[in-house]
Amino acid sequence: MLQIKNISNSPVTEDESIIYEIRSLFPDFDKRLQDLIAGMSGCSPFLYGLVKKEINWIKNALTSTINPEAEIISEVLQSSDVTKSLRIAKGRIALWTALQDLSGNWQLEDVSKCLSDFADFSVKVALKTAIESIIAERKFSKLKNYNDAEQIGIFILAMGKLGARELNYSSDIDLVCFFDDEKVAEKDFFETRKAAIAVIKGVTKILSETTEHGYVFRTDLRLRPDPSVNPVCIGFEAAEKYYEALGRTWERAAYIKARYCAGSKTLAVKFLAALYPFVWRKYLDFAAIEDAHSIRIRYQRKIELKTISSILGHDVKLGLGGIRDIEFFTQTRQLIVGGRDPDLQVPETLVALVKLAEKGWVSTDTSKRLAEHYRFLRKVEHLLQMVNDAQTHTLPQTDDGFLRLANFLMLDRTVFKEKIINALKSVHDLTESFFNPEEGSIPKTVFPEGKTYRQDLISRWPSYPALRTARAEALFLKIQPIILEKLSNAVDADRALISFDKFLSLLPAGVQLFSLFNTNRQLIDLFIDIISSSDALSEYLSGNVQVLDAVIGGSFWSQWPGEKSLSQDLANTIAREQDYESQLNASRRWGKEWHFRIGVHLLRGVITPKMATGQYGELALATLKELWCLVNKQFAKKYGPSPGRGAVLIGLGSLGRKRLHSKSDLDLILIYDAAGVEASSGEKSIDSRTYYARLTKSMVAAIGAPMTEISLFQVDMRLRPSGNQGPVATSWEAFKHYQISEAWVWEHLALVNATIIAGPIGLQNDVSEFCESLKTLRPDEKVMSGLSIMRKRLYASQSMNENWSLKLGQGKLQDIELVSQMGIILTNERVSGVHSGLNALFKLKKICAEDLKYLINTYDMLTDVQILSKLLSNENILDSELGANGEELLLQHTDTQSLPLFFEKIREMTTKSAKIISNILPNPKEVYDER
Incomplete structure (x- = not known):
């Protein structure tokens, strides 16, 4: 037989009368097929009745070369009596499916798909028939000019098992029905709604009513919003507002399986897109x-x-x-x-x-x-x-x-x-x-036995915002004994408890975090490690608890992906969002998770401070590149594409060196070349200068402006020509003129490590070559004398509060960076980075090998300490209480035995480094012009 190729199963019946009857009804079928039909008839009175009713159809279906499913559909479409033909078709689909299923020829998915496809077809036919009937009755004047569901604005979504194409043999079909209330004039609303309700009632009657030919599908419309109040068909906009304000978790789960079934597909797609944020939360929703x-x-x-x-x-x-x-x-x-x-x-x-x-x-x-x-x-x-x-x-x-x-x-x-x-x-x-993970694992008492805790702290926890709801309090009580137990086992238990108290006091809401901990208790160890070691990371976490989602994500402890992969990942993240604001918020969430990961990896010793500073740099560059593309695309929608040759975004300072810490600002400048084009060509044309100024401000806002998601970075544009007094976007010609005729020595030093982040390749190349040419603009003596007097002024202006700054001061990070940049200019080499600049000074015999090594070691140690100190505390490292874990981390990376010895080591190294640098430069008393 052509239509059942393999019979690996055959139901068993001991009813000899049925076996005899089936063999007499289908004498031309081979014994295996006769046994299959007899067996299923003996096991199922329902199938037995269908077999006797559809003898000829079974013979034709099992011997025909035409797909029976297609033939069944065709007969319905050609019938003038849809109510009757659908019911006959349903019986034949049930028979056909049972034969394939019970023979072992089909798997579960095949059976469910066949039943679901027929249900889809039935709903479409029923909707079309109901609309035609309503229009023909002429009860609703507003429908007289309409012909179909698309014009009327009705659509039906399949839910539940039908939505997932997982129907059973006798499943109800779950449907939700909507009409487009957005385009309806207020005066026509009630008649339109009444008509839509009448249509859906017609659909359910066609499908569900039992006649002499049976029924098609029992229809359940109760998954609609608030079914006890709302009619069987409600407005698109009203439904959207309901889910936005009152939607519950079970309704979110129901919409996982929702899909278009019948009516206006355009509206259905639009509606499901509108519900996407309701169903699919941006954070892990434990x-x-x-x-x-x-x-x-x-x-x-x-x-x-x-x-x-x-x-x-x-x-x-x-x-x-x-x-x-x-x-x-x-x-x-x-x-x-x-x-x-x-x-x-x-x-x-x-x-x-x-x-x-x-x-x-x-x-x-x-x-x-x-x-x-x-x-x-x-x-x-x-x-x-x-x-x-x-x-x-x-x-x-x-x-x-x-x-x-x-x-x-x-x-x-x-x-x-x-x-x-x-x-x-x-x-x-x-x-x-x-x-129910807590069953059997939560102690009966709130506090672990044998432990004492500061009741003055614990007693005030119920008053904190995170515990203001009964649900949050109940969840917290499940995990409180575990948290207290782990806090008591911390290296500095008292400080750990104080840190947790501070964290809890700053936490705005607790349900999501407490649910996360209750379900993933291994996270509590990491959490306690963070709050007991790093005040800065703990404070950050209290305002951004969603970053813990990344820890659960599976790849949190994987190898660092690199800048290129990060860019692609962010591009994919942005592409999934529907509008500009959502895209910006998504990029910030993405960035915060990677930023948090770097901090945790450093805290746990997975990476070194040197690796961390590079990763922070790559994260910033990847973020800026993708945001630049996004901002330009959005800006062009209103003002048109960039006039002329476009603009390049340039990173300076630590960003230019691709070496950042957790709290680094981003030093940026923007250079554009309008190339004689006076204005943009968009829907709203503006002059080129205004265009690039607004584009720059849009980029800065995309990076750091207040939004739903807090900013990861802050932008500093003071290194642009003329600083804060100059325009935010600098034209290519103005930039060249300024650098050649007006720039100070320090401004050329800053360009040594410039990194062009994004922009047209042609303009990138031109800017890069020009910056290289500036290295030979001044005589060596002029460069050295300019830096010498600049250095004198810098340190004369620094306050006593900066004595323990790792960046500012003689022999410290900025001092070493400046002299290294000078080395690159003096050798005119196409290199960047502090080590390269110091080695350039060695090549010029401005420094001996011993001093070179000392400066490099000092710079590397100060960088490590800066990376760690920014992670451990929001305060000056001298003023902060690091705690046992923080101290241990700092001492380990500086190879010292105590904090006093650590501070003494920094004093010694920076003092000697300052002398080395002073010996390289001429005496500032002998120079007068910093330019």
Whole structure:
């Protein structure tokens, strides 16, 4: 037979009369096919009735070369009586699916897809028919000029099992129906809504009403917003406002499976896009676990729960270890992480389990076992419904009932029951700990035994903003004993508790963080490590707890990806957002997570300070490159593309050297070349000078302006020609003139390490070559004397408060950087970086090998200390209380035994370095012109 190629299973029946009847009805079929039809007829009264009703159709379907599914659809489309033809078609689809399923020729996905595709088709036909009927009745004057759902503005979404194309044999179909209330005039609203409601009622009647030919699909419309109040079809805008203001976790989970089904596809796509932020949160949403667990408890209370060891009458869908537990486990994981990873935004349960394993959110073993159990339990569910075409999920109460189900699968009854019990138990074991992780692990008392804590601190915790809700307080009480236990085990327990108290006092809300800790308790160790070691990172964390999402993401401890990969990752992140503001906020969230990762890696010793400063630099450059593209694209929408040759963005200072710390500002300048073009060519044309000034301000705002997400970087543009007195964007010609005729020595020193971040290649090359040419603009003596007098003025203006600055002061970072830049200019080499500049001075015999090594060692140590001090504290390193962990980290990287010795070592090294630099430069008393 052409249409059933393999028969690997054949239901068993001992009813000789049915076997005889089937063989007489289908004498031309071979014995295997006769046994298949007889077996399924003996096991299912419903299928037996269909077989006898559709004898000729079965013969044609199984021998024809035409796909029966396509033929069934074609017959409906050609029929003048849709109500009748759909019902006949539904019976034939059920027969066809059962034959393929029970023969073993189809897998679960094939069966569900066939049923779901027919449901989709039925809804489309029913909607078209209902609209035609309403228009023909002429009850609604506003519809007289409309012909279809697209014009009327009605659309239907498939939800639940239909949305995921996972229908059962006797599933209800979950639909939500909407009309476009945005384009309707206020005076026409009520009539339009009334018409839309009438259409949807017509759809449900066509699908659900039982006639002499049966029914098509029972239709459930209760997944719409507030179904006890709202009609069966509600406005697009009203629904959007409801979800935005009142949407609950279970509704978010429901929309994971939502998809377009019928009506206006344009509106459906628009609506689902509008709901995207509601369904897919930008942060890891571990609070969803608590919500999902509450939902599970509620539906489990509605049914009479039975122990898995006694499965008579057990509900394979809602009971312990049932299908819903697998679906909730999967969907809740999707809700938690799907907003950050679009690959997980899939409606199918089995596909989602595979994706979750691929991304590391569940183990491969758990994914495979749950998928195996899901397939089996769904198979059992199919068989239960197949018997009498009843929407049931309840296992039989009798052994005879189990025998019937076992016969479907050619299994021994006892083996079949054991297989069900094993599947239910396994599912329960695999999912229960996820939804209820605290069971059996939380002490009965709030405080761990044998420990004493500062009650003056703990007693005020309930008054903090993070604990102001009952839900937050309940979650915190679950993790409080663990946190207190770990705080007491810290190197400096008292300071750790004080740090935690400060963190908690600054935390604006607690539900998400406490849920995260409750579900991922291994994170508490890292958290305690951070707050007990780094005041700066702890304070940052209190205002940006979402960065902890990255730790759970699976790749947090992976190797640093490099600037190119970072740029691509950020570009992908930006591309997923719908509007400019969302894109900017997304870029900031992305940047903060990578920034936090660098700090944690440094704190944990995964990377060295030298590696950290390079990573901070690459992160900044990747961010700036992608933001530049984004800002230019957005700016061009209003003002047109860049006039002339465009503009280049240049990084100076630490950014130019690609060596930053956690709190570095970004030194930027922008140079543009209008090339004689007077104005932009956009919808709103502006002169070129104004264009580039506004573009610069837009770029600065994109980096640092206040938004929903706080800025990662602040911009400093004082190094542009004429500093704050000059225009924010400098023309190419003005830049050249200024550098040749007006620039001070220090301004040319600053350009030594300039990095061109973004812009047209042609202009990049021109600017780069020009900056190189400036190295020979002045005689060597002029460069050295200019730096000498500049150095004198710098240190004369520095206050006593800067005595312990690692950057400012003689022999410190800035001093060494300036003299190294001078070395690069004097040798006119195409190099950058402090080490290169110091080596250039050695080549010029301005410095001996011993002094070269000393300056390099001093610079490297000061850089390490600066990186660490910015991570450990928000205060001056001399004034801050570093705590035991912070001190240990600092002393370890400077090879000293105590803080006094550490400070003494810095004094000695910077004092000697200052003398070395002074010996390189001429006496400032002998020079008069800093230019």
